[in-house]
Amino acid sequence: MKIQLHINQTHHEIEAPAGETLLKTLRRLGIYSVKHGCETGECGACTVLLDGKAVNSCLLLSAQAQGHTISTLEALGEHPQQGWKTTAGLHPLQTAFVEVGAIQCGYCTPAQILAAKQLLERHPNPSEEQVRQALSGVLCRCTGYLKPVQAVLRAAAVLRGEQVEALQAGIPLFPASPASQPDDQPPLADFPTSQPVTATQTLPKVVVTPQVKTRQRVGKPDPKVDALKLVQGKPAFAADFEISNLLVAKVLHSPHAHALIKHIDVQKARQLPGVAAVLTWQDVPRVIYSTAGQSDPIPGPLDTFSLDRKVRFVGDRVALVAAESEAIAEQALKLIEVEYELLPALLDPAQAQNPDAPQLHDEPEYVNFADSDPTRNLAAEIRIDIGDVQQGFAEADHIFEEVYAVPKVQQAHIEPHVALSYWDADDRLVIHTSTQVPFHVRRILAPVLGLPVKRIRVIKPRIGGGFGGKQEVLIEDIAAHLTIATGRPVICEYTREQEFIASRSRHPMRIRMKTGVKRDGTITANAMQVLSDTGAYGCHALTVTGNT
Ligand code: FES
Ligand code: FES
Numbered sequence: 001m002k003i004q005l006h007i008n009q010t011h012h013e014i015e016a017p018a019g020e021t022l023l024k025t026l027r028r029l030g031i032y033s034v035k036h037g038c039e040t041g042e043c044g045a046c047t048v049l050l051d052g053k054a055v056n057s058c059l060l061l062s063a064q065a066q067g068h069t070i071s072t073l074e075a076l077g078e079h080p081q082q083g084w085k086t087t088a089g090l091h092p093l094q095t096a097f098v099e100v101g102a103i104q105c106g107y108c109t110p111a112q113i114l115a116a117k118q119l120l121e122r123h124p125n126p127s128e129e130q131v132r133q134a135l136s137g138v139l140c141r142c143t144g145y146l147k148p149v150q151a152v153l154r155a156a157a158v159l160r161g162e163q164v165e166a167l168q169a170g171i172p173l174f175p176a177s178p179a180s181q182p183d184d185q186p187p188l189a190d191f192p193t194s195q196p197v198t199a200t201q202t203l204p205k206v207v208v209t210p211q212v213k214t215r216q217r218v219g220k221p222d223p224k225v226d227a228l229k230l231v232q233g234k235p236a237f238a239a240d241f242e243i244s245n246l247l248v249a250k251v252l253h254s255p256h257a258h259a260l261i262k263h264i265d266v267q268k269a270r271q272l273p274g275v276a277a278v279l280t281w282q283d284v285p286r287v288i289y290s291t292a293g294q295s296d297p298i299p300g301p302l303d304t305f306s307l308d309r310k311v312r313f314v315g316d317r318v319a320l321v322a323a324e325s326e327a328i329a330e331q332a333l334k335l336i337e338v339e340y341e342l343l344p345a346l347l348d349p350a351q352a353q354n355p356d357a358p359q360l361h362d363e364p365e366y367v368n369f370a371d372s373d374p375t376r377n378l379a380a381e382i383r384i385d386i387g388d389v390q391q392g393f394a395e396a397d398h399i400f401e402e403v404y405a406v407p408k409v410q411q412a413h414i415e416p417h418v419a420l421s422y423w424d425a426d427d428r429l430v431i432h433t434s435t436q437v438p439f440h441v442r443r444i445l446a447p448v449l450g451l452p453v454k455r456i457r458v459i460k461p462r463i464g465g466g467f468g469g470k471q472e473v474l475i476e477d478i479a480a481h482l483t484i485a486t487g488r489p490v491i492c493e494y495t496r497e498q499e500f501i502a503s504r505s506r507h508p509m510r511i512r513m514k515t516g517v518k519r520d521g522t523i524t525a526n527a528m529q530v531l532s533d534t535g536a537y538g539c540h541a542l543t544v545t546g547n548t
Contacts (some may be wrong), residue, residue: 001540003062006074007031014062017327022048022057022065024161026072032240033073033110033233035464037139037414038496044138046113048072054137056116073110073233076117090231093117096155097148098227099167104142106230107237107415110317111138116152124160128153141414141465165231167221208456226462236462238434239418240491246420247276247322249482249492250329252336253502254311254318257345259356261309261338266319268335274328277485278336279320281307284481287448288365291472291504292539294436298444301379301538306448307478311340312360312536315501322482349533350510352377360536372538379538382546392525396516404513408533409506415464416499421479422489429483430457433476436466444473449480472504472539507544 003484005012008025016025023046026034032234037045049071080089089095093113096102099378103109112135119134126134131152138504157164161304229236266278288302307317319336323329344358351357361374368374371381393399419433429451435441438460446453463470473491482490494503509532516525530548534541 001063003066005062005065005070006068007070008072009069016062017325018061018170019327020061020062022060022062022070026057027063027239028261030242031072031074032235032237035110035237035415036239036493037107037416039191040496041413042139042496043096044111044115044244045108047114049114049118050291052118052121052233054115075485076113076232078232079228090228091117092155092158093120093152094231096151096158097231098223100142100147100151100154101221101224102147102151103224103227103230104140105413105415105463106466107224107413109230110233110281112140112148113231116148119152120159122154124156126152126156131156139414141412141467143481165273175374203220208213212431230462236480237418237464238420238432238461239413239491240461241420242420243420243489245488247324247482247486247488247490248326248329249478249490250321250323250326250336251478251492251498251502252315252319252321252333252338253498254314254316254340256311256340256342257314257342259311259340260343261311262317262341262383263339265334267336267533268337269319269321269332272323272328272332274320274324275332276318276324276488277322278332279307279481279483279485280318281305281309283307283485285448285450286365287450288363288367289444289448290539291444291474291537292543293435293440293444293471293473294540294543295442296443297369299369299380299542300540301369301372301374302362302365303361303363303374303379303538305363305365308363309506311365315498316536317478317502320478320482322486322488326444327355346377349508349531353370370542372541375540379534379541380545382542384546389525393514393516393527395518396524397519399514399516401512401514404511406506406509406511409510410500411467411506412467412499412502413463413465413467413469416496417470417475417503418491418493419476419479420491421476421483421488423483423487424457428455428457429480430459431480432461434460434470435460435473435476436463436468437473441473441476445477445480448477449484468506469504470542474503504535504539507534508542509533509548511528511543511548 001018003014003016034057035045037043041056041059047054048057050068077094078087080087092188092329093116093217115134115138123130131149135148154164285307289304290298290300290302291304292298292300321329321332323332346352346358360377372379387404409522415434421431424430438458441458444454444455446456479490479492509530512529514527517523530545532545
């Protein structure tokens with residue numbers, strides 16, 4: 001359908017599918033400051049101002065936005081130095097976010113600034129409570145809220161025409177080179193020297209030894225190198241990328257915890273107009289690998305295939321689809337017919353090692369690492385001894401022993417997993433991915449894709465939070481296999497639901513802790529026994545437990 005939208009003071013007449021959300025339309029138009037974090041109005045990353053009011057663009061159809069004015073961060077302010085052109089520069093909110101250091105990954109920053117703008121237009125002199133309330137609709141997983149609250153209060157003061165004290169970090173108009181920093185700056189005894197007023201103050205105070213004369217950066221507040229980019233909502237993240245001929249990837253996930261795929265029929269899906277490829281375990285090479293982006297050799301078993309004839313958790317992969325649009329890809333998933341042979345589910349790590357427990361990994365290709373043992377569903381075992389623990393307990397006046405359980409926790413980075421792949425002009429497979437481990441992606445995927453490492457180029461743009469969840473080489477192979485199958489660029493972006501059902505989580509653990517203490521509080525011994533549940537695959541089993 002034809003839609004007319006008034007975005008950032010520009011009139012757009014566009015064609016959009018009837019059910020397209022404003023979030024999708026805006027990003028299709030290259031307005032990348034508007035971010036995808038969920039599809040359900042939970043995170044606020046997609047905030048835009050509709051007639052000056054902050055709304056979630058993922059919940060609004062583009063057709064509903066017709067006749068309203070839409071403002072995004074792109075219209076707020078710009079770099080003050082644009083060659084011969086005079087500009088108004090950054091908006092005080094943007095300046096304050098940079099000066100105060102209110103940006104960590106920056107994925108939520110555009111939404112936070114717009115939410116603050118709405119507030120300041122109505123309440124030029126807001127209380128801290130009002131600022132907190134205004135920002136509460138935008139989830140930030142990394143920065144927290146103290147710095148953004150300080151930034152908004154500072155911007156409010158600037159907008160009221162008040163003098164604000166200069167902060168040490170300042171704004172990097174262009175990335176500063178170390179040579180441009182004088183050596184003889186006095187040491188910073190207190191950092192920051194000033195703070196916008198909030199009830200809560202930033203901790204800790206940094207004290208720098210006065211003897212160090214030559215430092216240029218250490219001990220001094222330093223503005224974030226890409227703060228200017230982020231505060232303007234410029235394309236910085238993996239999905240903020242325009243390429244023609246792009247296909248959308250979708251995954252058919254297993255509804256069963258443990259099953260064999262007896263039969264899979266993808267004919268109807270392949271025949272659906274707009275579908276470019278459907279892949280099952282019969283279509284891709286059977287190469288075993290580990291999704292754990294760690295050292296080489298990987299300290300864990302190789303127990304994963306891109307697609308397998310067996311599924312091992314609810315959410316495991318069954319088939320991959322690439323299509324001209326998300327809607328077509330989703331329709332194709334519904335046309336895939338799968339016949340499963342159900343196997344007994346294994347839900348408790350304590351039962352996993354029983355002799356009669358179902359064996360999750362019975363594939364002959366499984367590659368052991370150290371003490372891993374697939375016949376016992378054991379991905380790793382580690383014992384660390386330091387000192388004489390028994391002696392320590394003998395010296396203790398009190399011994400405390402308890403069993404604790406820590407649950408499964410999803411990392412919940414606001415930017416979901418996203419990977420986009422394409423062949424470049426030199427026939428290298430380029431993978432733009434939101435990853436914490438770009439070099440491991442390249443090394444791990446080379447055999448999986450049948451390419452030498454030098455023909456894979458992994459580009460890691462800015463990452464919208466990872467927290468270890470993006471230390472997994474989780475979806476890059478999906479986009480890559482589909483690019484190989486079709487020859488076309490492919491994007492695979494998880495929904496929030498997929499993050500919960502089909503990505504990884506922190507390992508739930510049962511921990512028996514025994515601690516010996518003297519009467520004066522001295523700890524004399526500590527013994528810890530951990531049973532860690534890595535889920536169906538053994539990725540990071542050894543290292544996470546070892547770090548615990
Ligand atoms: S609230 Fe719209 S993307 Fe999360
Ligand atoms: S800085 Fe807010 S989500 Fe990362």
